[in-house]
Amino acid sequence: MARVQLELPEQFIYKTSMQIRYTDLNTGGHVGNDQMISLISSARYSFFQHLQVNLENIDNHRIVVTDLVTSYRAESFAEEVLHFELGFMDFNAYGGDIIFRVTKTDKTLVTLAKTGFVFINQAGKVSPIPQGFINLLPDNVKP
Template identity: 45%
Template sequence: MARLKLEFPEHQYYYSTQLTVRVTDINAANHLGNDSMISMISEARARFMFEFGIEENREDGIGIIVTDLATTYKTEAHARDHLLFEVGVMDFNRYGGDITFRITRPADGAMVAMAKSGFVFFNYKSRKVVPMPEAFREKFPNANWVDA
């Protein structure tokens, strides 16, 4: 099976936040578990959306739904490590795009992981995918577009 390789352009990062690895995030191998990394990625995404004033589930029922997640791990993280999550957006299409994550450990500069989370806009009332709102698109004028 081919290895997944994630690389993202430097200009697409718009936000960063730090999270600390908790003791409860550690697995039997004594490092940050995959399930906890996914939770940390979700927290970084939620902080990013809040920072840009993007409601994940608006009153009109339109929100964002995650369609996929890909993660590559570069090195272990351990309890009490402070991790920097740099968050960006790219590959916009009519309905959504990708939210990207570069996760490093500032204490030693180690690259811990890279991740990509696909998303689409979804109307939770009608249960249908809807086009990306113009207000969202305008927040990220440098995001690239792909045909989809």
């Protein structure tokens, strides 16, 4: 079976780190798929907080995750520190993708991931990217 291939952004614009807890491990003794997705979600939330994005109200819109792709490359274990680098790619009229590169302190690649997102208006309909969101982005990544 072919592996998922994810392209990386020209640059990652945010980095955060998290220590793996014993409760993040599955019965195999490593971080399970469900917990890695939770860690990626936490990194995404931290990223938006860094950008000063209020996920519940961006010009009367909110962000909704549309898809998730992960490609696991190495196991991670309790007490290890994982480093999450994030960047944007593939903006369209309604949203785009956030790319994640997750590594250990020794630079071992653990996971590559992508979450797609769109903006939803107050009526619950997919809507163009609000200008208020674009204004919060660094100039080198604006759509």
